Amino acid sequence: MKILQLIDVKVIAGKQRLLDIPEFSLEQGDLVGVIGPNGAGKSTLLKVLSFLQAPSEGHVLYKGEEKHANSLELELRRRFAVALQQSLLFDASVNENVGLGLKLRKENKKVIHEKVDYWLKKFNIDHLAIKNARSLSGGEAQRVNLARALILEPEVLFLDEPFSALDFPTKAQLIQDFKEILHDTSTTTFFVSHDLLEIKHLTKSLVVIINGNVNQIGDTKVVIDQPNEAAAPFLNKWKELYTL
Numbered sequence: 001m002k003i004l005q006l007i008d009v010k011v012i013a014g015k016q017r018l019l020d021i022p023e024f025s026l027e028q029g030d031l032v033g034v035i036g037p038n039g040a041g042k043s044t045l046l047k048v049l050s051f052l053q054a055p056s057e058g059h060v061l062y063k064g065e066e067k068h069a070n071s072l073e074l075e076l077r078r079r080f081a082v083a084l085q086q087s088l089l090f091d092a093s094v095n096e097n098v099g100l101g102l103k104l105r106k107e108n109k110k111v112i113h114e115k116v117d118y119w120l121k122k123f124n125i126d127h128l129a130i131k132n133a134r135s136l137s138g139g140e141a142q143r144v145n146l147a148r149a150l151i152l153e154p155e156v157l158f159l160d161e162p163f164s165a166l167d168f169p170t171k172a173q174l175i176q177d178f179k180e181i182l183h184d185t186s187t188t189t190f191f192v193s194h195d196l197l198e199i200k201h202l203t204k205s206l207v208v209i210i211n212g213n214v215n216q217i218g219d220t221k222v223v224i225d226q227p228n229e230a231a232a233p234f235l236n237k238w239k240e241l242y243t244l
Contacts, residue, residue, distance in 0.1 A: 001028045001063070003156060003188060004049050009058030011044050011212070018044045019055070019212045026156065026190060031182060033203030033220060034192045037234060041212040042192045043160055049190060050080050050158045078105070081154035085161045087145035089133035094125065097133045098147045119147040122181055139170035146178065150185065159191045163198055175201050196242045200224070210234055 004026040011019035019041045026032060026049065034042050047053035048060060054069040061067070062076065081101075089097050099116040120126040123143040128136065133144055142162055149157060163171045179202055182189060193199055199206060199220060206220040208231040216223055216231035227235040 002026070002061075003028050003063060005061040005064075006048065006055075007059040007061065009048060009055045009060065011041075011048065011053070012056040017212055019048065021045070021058070021212075021214060024207075024214060024217075026188065028188055029186055031189045031202060031204040032191065032207060033199045033205070034190070034207045034209060035194060035199060035238070036209040038194075040209045042209055044212075045209060046082075046158050046160055046190060046192050050082055050156070051077065052082070078152070079155040080158065081149040081152050081156075082158040082160070083145050083149045083162045085164050087141040089136070089141055089144060091132065091134050093130050094120070094128045094133050094136070094144050095130065097144055098151055101148060101152045115151050119151045122150075123147045124177065137170075138166050139174055142166065142174060143177075150181070150187070154187065156188045156190065159189065159193075161193055164193075164195065171195075172197070178202065196224075196238065208235065 002025045006021050006024040009019060009021045009024075010017060024045075034045065036042050044053065048055050048069075051060070051067065051069040051072045059066050060069070067076065090100070095116055098119055099112045102112045102115060117126070120129055123146065125140060125143045125147070128140060128144075133141065136144065145162065163174060166174065175198060182202070189202075191198070191203060203220045205218060206223040207214055208216040208223065208227070210231070215234075216228045223231070224235065224239070
């Protein structure tokens with residue numbers, strides 16, 4: 001089932017075309033990675049798909065029905081969750097940060113407690129429950145950030161380079177744990193990254209976007225090993241950086 005679909009979408013800022021997507025769709029259960037050079041339009045594509053930004057032209061469909069970012073009903077907006085590079089935790093305990101979304105939705109306190117406890121254990125941070133979130137290490141803070149997103153049980157999870165600021169050992173362990181969580185939940189995931197390790201381990205399909213255009217899309221391994229003519233210059237240079 002196509003959860004989200006873009007048709008003839010363009011994003012234009014001044015005289016610059018940031019995005020030009022004739023057609024793109026996100027299927028239920030997809031684990032899609034998006035790569036491309038800086039300024040290619042990766043984050044813009046994420047914002048349009050998650051209804052955080054309205055396109056300049058074109059149509060954004062949710063399960064076949066056109067929707068608009070500027071008038072999106074609250075119930076539909078709650079079906080998406082976004083985790084960014086910066087965890088943006090507020091000055092309170094880990095417990096309170098993870099349960100914030102449910103509290104804002106006026107969920108029952110007992111349910112919030114049970115779900116917070118569950119997700120803290122899933123991300124191996126239950127020992128940090130009463131610690132102030134502002135005192136956490138980068139890896140710990142990102143675990144809290146991801147738990148805060150997944151506790152909402154989103155239909156689609158959007159990730160915008162959430163691991164990029166972490167050191168390699170911290171990143172590697174978090175990616176391994178997160179991969180198991182995504183497998184367990186079958187959450188449809190749209191993942192913007194510039195890191196080969198992240199892309200290879202977390203995604204099933206891969207989108208290469210350059211200058212606002214989708215140059216190639218397909219199975220992650222196939223795209224990396226057999227880039228087409230349009231994507232090859234970027235991908236081959238990208239792979240070289242990881243073999244130096």
